Amino acid sequence: MSTETVESRPGVLAPGGIWRNWGRSESSTPTWIARPTNVGEIVDIVKWAAATGLTVKTVGAGHSFTAIAATDGVLLDVGWIEGVVAVDEALGRVTLGAGTNLHQLPDILRPYGLALANMGDIDRQTIAGAISTGTHGTGARFGGLATQVVGVTLVTGDGSILRVTETTNAELLPAVRLGLGALGVIIDVTVQCVPAFLLSAVERPEKLDAVLAEFEHRATAVDHFEFYWWPHTDGVSTKSNTRLPGDAERSPLHPVGEWWEDRLLSNGALALMCTVGRIAPNATPAINRLATTLVGNRDFTDHSHRVFVSPRTVRFREMEYSIPRSAVPAALREVRALIEDRGWRISFPIEVRVTAADPNWLSTAHGRDSGYIAVHRHFRDDPEEYFRAVEAIMRGYGGRPHWGKMHYHDADSLAGLYPHFADFVTVRDRLDPARVFANPYLTRVLGA
Numbered sequence: 231m232s233t234e235t236v237e238s239r240p241g242v243l244a245p246g247g248i249w250r251n252w253g254r255s256e257s258s259t260p261t262w263i264a265r266p267t268n269v270g271e272i273v274d275i276v277k278w279a280a281a282t283g284l285t286v287k288t289v290g291a292g293h294s295f296t297a298i299a300a301t302d303g304v305l306l307d308v309g310w311i312e313g314v315v316a317v318d319e320a321l322g323r324v325t326l327g328a329g330t331n332l333h334q335l336p337d338i339l340r341p342y343g344l345a346l347a348n349m350g351d352i353d354r355q356t357i358a359g360a361i362s363t364g365t366h367g368t369g370a371r372f373g374g375l376a377t378q379v380v381g382v383t384l385v386t387g388d389g390s391i392l393r394v395t396e397t398t399n400a401e402l403l404p405a406v407r408l409g410l411g412a413l414g415v416i417i418d419v420t421v422q423c424v425p426a427f428l429l430s431a432v433e434r435p436e437k438l439d440a441v442l443a444e445f446e447h448r449a450t451a452v453d454h455f456e457f458y459w460w461p462h463t464d465g466v467s468t469k470s471n472t473r474l475p476g477d478a479e480r481s482p483l484h485p486v487g488e489w490w491e492d493r494l495l496s497n498g499a500l501a502l503m504c505t506v507g508r509i510a511p512n513a514t515p516a517i518n519r520l521a522t523t524l525v526g527n528r529d530f531t532d533h534s535h536r537v538f539v540s541p542r543t544v545r546f547r548e549m550e551y552s553i554p555r556s557a558v559p560a561a562l563r564e565v566r567a568l569i570e571d572r573g574w575r576i577s578f579p580i581e582v583r584v585t586a587a588d589p590n591w592l593s594t595a596h597g598r599d600s601g602y603i604a605v606h607r608h609f610r611d612d613p614e615e616y617f618r619a620v621e622a623i624m625r626g627y628g629g630r631p632h633w634g635k636m637h638y639h640d641a642d643s644l645a646g647l648y649p650h651f652a653d654f655v656t657v658r659d660r661l662d663p664a665r666v667f668a669n670p671y672l673t674r675v676l677g678a
């Protein structure tokens with residue numbers, strides 16, 4: 231079907247190489263790689279690919295554990311489309327180039343006295359990549375990053391530029407805010423920010439049964455609650471963060487204490503635990519018990535992004551399920567029984583978070599207040615048996631898998647979990663009828 235000539239190929243395309251994601255769970259060999267620096271180049275690439283029958287996959291920071299960003303067609307890296315496009319100071323809205331990394335935002339937003347309303351555990355992702363998979367943090371009154379989006383501009387399958395806001399093409403907003411990369415190449419994202427704020431953090435070692443017994447209360451009593459449970463122990467590390475005005479007094483961690491806990495204990499010790507766990511698996515319970523006594527007993531107050539985000543230097547693979555918030559205690563007890571029954575040795579703590587219900591069609595929190603249970607394995611360990619068994623438990627609670635984290639669902643099983651699944655496919659048919667933005671992962675989870 232190709233009528234292309236070498237002359238018609240956009241100059242920004244270079245022969246492809248091997249692409250790998252952060253978790254080393256996925257790799258692919260794109261035929262072409264493009265790093266466009268302006269919208270015109272993106273339009274040219276999409277039109278050329280559509281004409282030649284190639285697919286286009288936009289990648290962010292490659293931090294998804296699934297193959298959602300893998301392609302053997304054209305890999306489009308929008309890393310150069312970054313920074314501030316526009317600021318509406320009166321409304322507290324900032325329009326960002328799609329390739330802007332979340333870690334750039336504190337510097338970008340500081341002059342305007344603004345901040346993101348909520349963040350996840352890390353800030354390496356791009357804004358477009360993060361919203362496209364439903365990246366979230368914790369907080370019973372707060373939604374994921376995509377809920378903070380009030381406008382998106384994208385290049386659709388025929389090379390058209392489409393602006394979607396609350397007033398322009400508004401019916402598409404619940405789809406394009408969290409579009410899995412299936413609806414087009416996002417060029418920019420308009421984010422509703424909030425006045426900059428501090429977080430007062432209280433981190434404590436506690437007992438799992440006690441925390442589960444009053445989980446609903448704990449999850450809603452503070453602005454941002456989460457905990458990590460150390461398998462093979464009854465110990466959890468809880469984090470309870472309370473929002474304070476931006477001009478409240480800061481009492482940040484001492485740099486040495488921060489390095490000791492966040493770098494050495496949380497990451498260095500975890501790396502050691504994983505290594506020991508592989509050489510001498512039976513030592514894992516004792517090591518996990520030691521971990522519960524070493525980490526997570528501190529109080530500090532700092533700028534929101536410095537509290538939300540932590541460094542992650544140990545490479546791992548992850549599966550995360552969203553279930554109704556009220557189901558978290560029962561589901562986690564089942565996971566605990568599973569680990570005990572199977573005799574596995576699990577070094578990584580299991581992370582539990584919450585978010586508010588939201589209206590985005592493919593949000594894992596669509597229409598329900600949600601609890602999240604995330605399981606991890608070191609990237610050198612095969613996670614499949616563990617992840618599949620945990621997934622079976624989560625399916626029993628109507629669990630929805632994070633789009634960027636490992637899972638074993640397909641379009642048939644996912645359709646029943648999302649009331650607007652068919653509506654999303656209809657939007658996909660409209661914006662990308664020829665499936666220029668398809669890849670095998672999207673075909674699996676959305677259908678052909």
Ligand SMILES: Cc1cc2nc3c(=O)[nH]c(=O)nc-3n(C[C@H](O)[C@H](O)[C@H](O)COP(=O)(O)OP(=O)(O)OC[C@H]3O[C@@H](n4cnc5c(N)ncnc54)[C@H](O)[C@@H]3O)c2cc1C
Pocket residue numbers: 252253287288289290291292293294295298299308328329349350351352354355356357358359360361362363364365366367410411412414415416417542632634635
């Ligand atoms: C160490 C680590 C910690 C994490 N912590 C959290 C967490 O706390 N909470 C959470 O919810 N998730 C978390 N994640 C998952 C992560 O936030 C998501 O997988 C996120 O999508 C990664 O963003 P990215 O920029 O790397 O996107 P990629 O993984 O590169 O791409 C993800 C999707 O976005 C699409 N995309 C990217 N850019 C564009 C664009 N310009 N236009 C259209 N589509 C685009 C891609 O095509 C793909 O479909 C974590 C991942 C890691 C590795």
